[in-house]
Amino acid sequence: MDIMVIPFHDWRKSEKEGFRTRDVHFIRALANHKFSNRLLVINRPITKLELVYKGFKKQLRGNIVLKAGKCTLTQVDTNIFVADYYSQDVIGQAAHRFKWFINAYNEDGYKDFIYNACSYLQFDNAKLLTQNIFAYKLALSLSATNKVFDAWDNFLKFPGYSHLKKDLQLGYAEMSREIASWTTNSNENINFYKQNFKVKNIDLLKNGVKTDFAEGQFILPQDLLSIKKPWIGFGGKISYLMDSELINYISADNPDSSFIFVGQILDKRVYQKIIKRKNVFFLGDKKYDMYANYVKSFDICIVPYNVKNKQHGGDSMKAYEYLLAKKKVVGTNGNGLEDLKDYIYVEDTPENFSAQLKTLDNQKIELPIEQHSWLSKAQTLLCILDK
Incomplete structure (x- = not known):
């Protein structure tokens, strides 16, 4: 058609x-x-x-x-x-x-x-x-x-x-x-x-994932070299969706881990509320093909979003990209992440969220990628368009 x-x-x-x-x-x-x-x-x-x-x-x-x-x-x-x-x-x-x-x-x-x-x-x-x-x-x-x-x-x-x-x-x-x-x-x-x-x-x-996101030659980003591991990463926009209080809690509760944010700063008020501790790093926006190398470098990936009336009812694409890169993922209960609880750790308190960052152990099952590919989502959309 x-x-x-x-x-x-x-x-x-x-x-x-x-x-x-x-x-x-x-x-x-x-x-x-x-x-x-x-x-x-x-x-x-x-x-x-x-x-x-x-x-x-x-x-x-x-x-x-x-x-x-x-x-x-x-x-x-x-x-x-x-x-x-x-x-x-x-x-x-x-x-x-x-x-x-x-x-x-x-x-x-x-x-x-x-x-x-x-x-x-x-x-x-x-x-x-x-x-x-x-x-x-x-x-x-x-x-x-x-x-x-x-x-x-x-x-x-x-x-x-x-x-x-x-x-x-x-x-x-x-x-x-x-x-x-x-x-x-x-x-x-x-x-x-x-x-x-x-x-x-x-x-x-729901959102899908680009199935070749994690493919291609891995290139370790140079701006990560001077940062101490383990690397706990977030790839996305710094917007009103971000829970600055949660971010401040986990960075303080895990002083030996580095918290790395890759993406545009859209909401300066949220950015200003995040305490710039020595273990918190903002690396700016990256081209999409280079961004995959950051995700592949992270030890744990996070989605520290607001919950309840502060969320927007979306569906985080970054969570699918994290899972495609076979990373341990920790997120908050909302914004569609609860639908992925078989694959990621969905936590409803700062204490539980932080506890999952203290170990690289990941007991979650792997995401069936083909069921979540953009091509499979397009197939569903075509059926709706063809009604």
Whole structure:
């Protein structure tokens, strides 16, 4: 089948940092599935402001096959085409930030180009997968033989979007009325969407893992050499999800272990709350292909996330990557980790969490990788799209 996809992240982000997010993992898995034909990825509108701020290149990697005004269609892989819109509305994006995307996606010029791209690609019976609540107006206006909304993380629980609560609530409500098939990555989200937006048909589609994540030649990262072992590592964004009090407890309770954090610092307030003891190291963000070497180097991997009302009902991709690298994994009870309790240590107190870090002994069974591969998740998604 031919599939239109509206991901959350800009394709440029993946080109720069590596293809590591749920949306692009699905795109690449769908592109490699035998039941898929071609994918038209509808990229986030962008202005010069964002290009400069994030250090992105204007031109996507690949060959431009169609162009009209400020819109281009680029073939980035054998069967993946990316529609891109370079907007001149720098002032609008600067003033409204994320709210700007809601209308920018839906601008007539971009919609017309998307239809022209579908005509060029001969997408006569295309399906639509949207993974972006900010593009709800566009998703509802596009014609498709079936539409699926992958409502992965619940954006109404993200503090950074609290000022857009009414806009997001309207988007979820509109999507609930107009798109019958939903997917999400946690049972908590399923309950939330059913209770708050009367969603009737929603499937649990948890995150997967890139099966070759831990393959390839191992290269010991140079910035680990000066750090004392054992290495207790976290690979991911420093965001509001992180339990700074738990991190401070375990770093104090395990003074002979080194706590290593690899990833972007998104929430400076959380970062500032983490005590920078001599055994706590922040190594910054790493390209996705290099990040695997850090995971393979760690002695124990952790997911020290908030629980109860402070969690967001997500499903940690890093946990699957840790398990693929055959690491002992210790996490908190929430954010979907409880579903992995056969494979990881899920602890509900700082004391129990810390106790698991004092030994490398791992009595948990191995994760059946093929059942959790992105390709297997894509198979499930294709069945939903084909209903």
